[in-house]
Amino acid sequence: MAGHTSASFLKKWLGDQAEVIVVSPRPDYNWIPSNIWVGVGLLKPSQVLFPLLPIYEREGITFHQARATVLHPEGHGEDLKPFLEAESTREGHEGEALKVPYDFLVNATGSKLAFEATPGLGPKGHSLSVCTAPHAEEASRALDEAVERMKRGEHQRFLVGTGHGTCTCQGAAFEYIVNLEFELRARGVRDKAEITYLSNEYEMGDFGMGGIHIRRGGYVTPSSIFTESLFAERGLRWVTQAHVTGLEKGRADLEFLEWRAASSA
Ligand SMILES: Cc1cc2nc3c(=O)[nH]c(=O)nc-3n(C[C@H](O)[C@H](O)[C@H](O)COP(=O)(O)OP(=O)(O)OC[C@H]3O[C@@H](n4cnc5c(N)ncnc54)[C@H](O)[C@@H]3O)c2cc1C
CATH class of the missing domain: 3.50.50.60 (FAD/NAD(P)-binding domain)
Structure with missing residues (x-):
């Protein structure tokens, strides 16, 4: 870009x-x-x-x-x-x-995907990604297969997050989870799906900038309330202040980040 x-x-x-x-x-x-x-x-x-x-x-x-x-x-x-x-x-x-x-250089090589920082993470491991177009295509195929299983009556659990606890692309994960929920409803299998959002952020709606305040209909609403309401309306679950430490087929190990672990000890 x-x-x-x-x-x-x-x-x-x-x-x-x-x-x-x-x-x-x-x-x-x-x-x-x-x-x-x-x-x-x-x-x-x-x-x-x-x-x-x-x-x-x-x-x-x-x-x-x-x-x-x-x-x-x-x-x-x-x-x-x-x-x-x-x-x-x-x-x-x-x-x-x-x-x-060259005389002047613009070095714009962007971020590097670092799936290898988390055992089992990434398309070569046990999770999918939408970070590149080929990854996203693979995720779409996996979704088609999951929908077929749900149509046969199977229950499916979806966990959507940003990967390693130091990753900060929460906007993409947030957009993807609402798209996923919409699409499962559109395909008539929403009742067979349990969908959870996993975020390393302090609270919902943080979006890497400490949250925002939205002025709407005469009220000023913090993005945490706005986002939690949006999720509650759609039956989406969420876990904040945590990240994934390892993945196996059908299983994710999570860890609460230091400050949360300390406050709830
Ligand atoms: C699924 C998804 C959705 C997103 N949605 C939004 C959004 O709605 N709004 C928003 O603001 N941001 C969004 N982002 C984040 C946004 O895409 C990134 O912040 C942005 O692409 C970063 O731009 P960049 O130019 O720094 O890096 P990139 O766009 O990643 O570009 C880096 C380029 O450098 C090239 N490169 C790497 N190494 C070399 C090398 N050695 N030699 C030559 N070239 C090299 C790469 O091939 C790539 O083309 C999203 C990200 C993802 C993954």
């Missing part, structure tokens, strides 16, 4: 005065917030992804489909000009080395 946005504005503002170069490992742009719709099957991956190359060609931006591996802000050896080293991820050219000189 930050990198592609910067590149487009730099080209728009600087025009022919500058050469703008983008180095990014994937051929597509992913509108990440909409992955929460892919994860319940209401959008297809093709609706949240689009190819970058035609857009950059049209804008006059040079695009290298590659992964940056080393930055040399003061050059290297005899070459005192800044450059970065990268390796191609383009189909048929994987691993080919690239040297990209």
Whole structure:
């Protein structure tokens, strides 16, 4: 988001005065917030992804489909000009080395998914994700299977959270759980599902910024009340001040975070 946005504005503002170069490992742009719709099957991956190359060609931006591996802000050896080293991820050219000189660098490599910080977490373990479009597609397929089981009369338990206790993408988990509840109702199996939200935040509605106050209908309501009411209306359960420490098939181990454990000891 930050990198592609910067590149487009730099080209728009600087025009022919500058050469703008983008180095990014994937051929597509992913509108990440909409992955929460892919994860319940209401959008297809093709609706949240689009190819970058035609857009950059049209804008006059040079695009290298590659992964940056080393930055040399003061050059290297005899070459005192800044450059970065990268390796191609383009189909048929994987691993080919690239040297990209620059005068100004925008480093916008974002966050790194760290499933490995929690035993059993992630699509290669025992949980699903909506963090990337392919992950979200896999989550949607798993939801279809769970719905089939519920249609046959089975009870299913869903636990939705942000993963490791240091993760802070609560907005996505919150949006996904309400989408999930909506979709289970739409598919006529809501009564077979128990849905729980797991958050490392102090209270519901915190959203990584200590909560908000909403002025509505002459009242000022804290987001904790607003969010708890929304969940209560929908029969969603919640556990706050906790995170997952390990996952096995069909089982999650949770731990209350230090301050809660201390206050309830
Ligand atoms: C499901 C979901 C829903 C969300 N919904 C919202 C929302 O509604 N509102 C909101 O504000 N935020 C939302 N977010 C958070 C938002 O998506 C992120 O905050 C935002 O994408 C961060 O932007 P960024 O540019 O820093 O990183 P990213 O968008 O992650 O971009 C980083 C880029 O760097 C590339 N990269 C990584 N390593 C290298 C390398 N070595 N060389 C070259 N390129 C590299 C990556 O491939 C990627 O393209 C959501 C997140 C998720 C997962």
